[in-house]
Amino acid sequence: MTNAIAPLKHTPLFDLHQQAQARLAGFGGWKMPIQYSGITAEHQAVRQQAGMFDISHMGKFALKGQNLAAQLQSLVPSDLSRLSAGAAKYTLFLNQQAGILDDLIFYCQGQDQGILIVNAATTDKDRDWLLKHLDPSQLELTDISQAQTLIALQGLKAAEILQPLVEDDLTSLRPYHHAPVTLLGQTAWIARTGYTGEDGFEIMSNPALGLELWQTLQDRGVMPCGLGARDTLRLEAAMGLYGQDIDETTTPLEAGLGWVLTAKTDFVGAAALVQQKQQGIKRKLVGLEMQGRHIARHDYPILDGGHPIGIVTSGTLSPTLGKAIALGYVPPHLAEIGQELAITIRGQAYPAKVVQRPFYHRPKSS
Amino acid sequence: MSFEYPEDLKYLDSHEYVRLDGDIATIGISAFAVDQLGDIVFIEVPQTGEAVTQGEVFGTIESVKAVEDLYSPVTGTVVNSNQAMMDAPEQLAEDPYGEGWLLKIRLDDPSELDGALSASQYRSQVEGD
Structure with missing residues (x-):
């Protein structure tokens, strides 16, 4: 810590x-x-x-060890087996409950070598997690942060x-x-x-x-x-910020990171994810656009029919779009594109709408 | 960095200024506050006819990252609010003491400004010695 x-x-x-x-x-x-x-x-x-x-x-870790991707595989929900030297993969560390410990990128430098880039605030936690779960005789971890x-x-x-x-x-x-x-x-x-x-x-x-x-x-x-x-x-670009949009209390299924879950073998958090998939998620991260000039911010309540049903995790005035945009968690039945909701700002409810993520697409290059 | 602190204004340590003209007070925020806020993206102040109370929050100003309350230096009734600044808040930074005013208030009691800061007092408060 x-x-x-x-x-x-x-x-x-x-x-x-x-x-x-x-x-x-x-x-x-x-x-x-x-x-x-x-x-x-x-x-x-x-x-x-x-x-x-x-x-x-x-946080930056240089990793060395035989079959490095295979060693890391037990800790991430993404398939690392097909990565070749020079390829990178966005993935997550999960706890047993499938809560997100961190989001990170694994840069494969060949069979036995690679780099992990993690969030600053979670660097120590991630290093401890890696050393606790992997065999130190098989893995050399250097913190080059x-x-x-x-x-x-x-x-x-x-x-x-x-x-x-x-x-x-x-x-x-x-x-x-x-x-x-x-x-x-x-x-x-x-x-x-x-x-x-x-x-x-x-x-x-x-x-x-x-x-x-x-x-x-x-x-x-x-x-x-x-x-x-x-x-x-x-x-x-609707990319989540660790500690704000995603954290140990949110799972990848709730956070719209289902596309990351490509692992074909067991990993920490897998059982909890299977269970959550069967039972269904109770909240889902959505993109929201305010319908007026008021700006939704972190921790503002989201309302449906006057009742609080969720919470804003990030919000700002989008400099590119000139509109107030936000990410927040709502129940899945209120997560459809076009769903009209409201957000409480300084004690008053203002209309918001669920919109497609990302808010901004870069122009296609020729 | 040096900022303007017009001598004819009174200031609060919460960075609002007051320009007194008879029993009408014009209220805005100081150039120092504008710089501290960064890009201003949202302003909300009361409409004509609404009452404001000295020391209480009367509105909100937001930059890209921060939300700040605006405190009223005076007690009275709003006689005009600057709709142009609410429509284009990014322009406030260009002229905070002129075009960037926020409210005009008819004072209940002009003597209540006696405790407000002078330009030099405010300057030394925000910039230090």
């Missing part, structure tokens, strides 16, 4: 954030930039051009901007794939993944190279973006 009185950690880019007069706040045990020029401007930069985020706070920088370059023009800085051909790096590359003449690792709903890359390297990359991108006009814009971007 994160010690409440432990000082907030700084990423290797912290001094640059301070020099840029970014607004800083605690997040997941780290002191992180929330915004630089402004959340809306940063959000629009990613949707229209590109933006860069310091996400070095994310503080040793490496991780920079997300996201947006329509991310590939165009990054290509001149790497010797490798980025067009051959497909979405949800990753590769070791030569970046600014040095070794780095690039994944074509992200948390914004746009094309983009996540670039891991030693801190010195991370600093050089950040400054090079800034010199080339890439806008630095904080966690505020990261939050509005991911919400438009």
Whole structure:
């Protein structure tokens, strides 16, 4: 567990954030930039051009061990057996009750090697979970969370901007794939993944190279973006935020993550999921759109016919759509697209409607 | 960073300002508060004819990330509210002391502003020494 009185950690880019007069706040045990020029401007930069985020706070584990995917398979509900080197998989850790311990990405680097990237606040919990359930004589886990920088370059023009800085051909790096590359003449690792709903890359390297990359991108006009814009971007893309939309009390079936459940063998939480599937879920995560200007926020009650039936987990004014959007849990019979509901905002009920997720689709590239 | 603190206004430590003109008080929020909030995306204040009470919440202002209450510096009756700012809240930042006013209130008792902060008092409160 994160010690409440432990000082907030700084990423290797912290001094640059301070020099840029970014607004800083605690997040997941780290002191992180929330915004630089402004959340809306940063959000629009990613949707229209590109933006860069310091996400070095994310938990990063380097794993080594024979048949690594097979070892991890008992802890995740996704099929890892067909992953080849260079492929990545979004998946979950579940507890025995199928509550979500964390959401994460597994990057396969071959039979015996891989990287896990997990949420910052859950890094210690995840490491303990892995060490408790896997055989330490078979698995070597190195926590590289503080040793490496991780920079997300996201947006329509991310590939165009990054290509001149790497010797490798980025067009051959497909979405949800990753590769070791030569970046600014040095070794780095690039994944074509992200948390914004746009094309983009996540670039891991030693801190010195991370600093050089950040400054090079800034010199080339890439806008630095904080966690505020990261939050509005991911919400438009209807990606859940761990600790807010999903947590140990929600299951993947409730959270709309049924597509993740592809494992063909047993895993922690499997029995509970089978049971929940038979009995049916009692609540379901839906996308909501306010019908007026009022903005639904985390923890606001959702009403049907004047009665509280659910709760908003995330909400904001969508900078792209100009409408107030939200994610929230409602009973399945009220989860149909078009369902009219209401949300209590400062003691008053305002109309909302269940809408298709994601709220935002990026334009199809040609 | 330096902000404007017009000398002819009174301020609350909750960042509202008051411009007094006879028994009409114009209320808005300070440039410092606007900067602290970031992009303003929602404003809600009472309509003409409604009553407001000194020290009590009269409305709401929201940025992308935060929801903040607005506290009334005065007691009285709303004679006008700035619909243009409610329709386009992002514009408030451009002119918080002018076009960005929020409410005009007819005061019950003009002397109740005696306890409000002067420009220099407010400035030293928010910026420190």
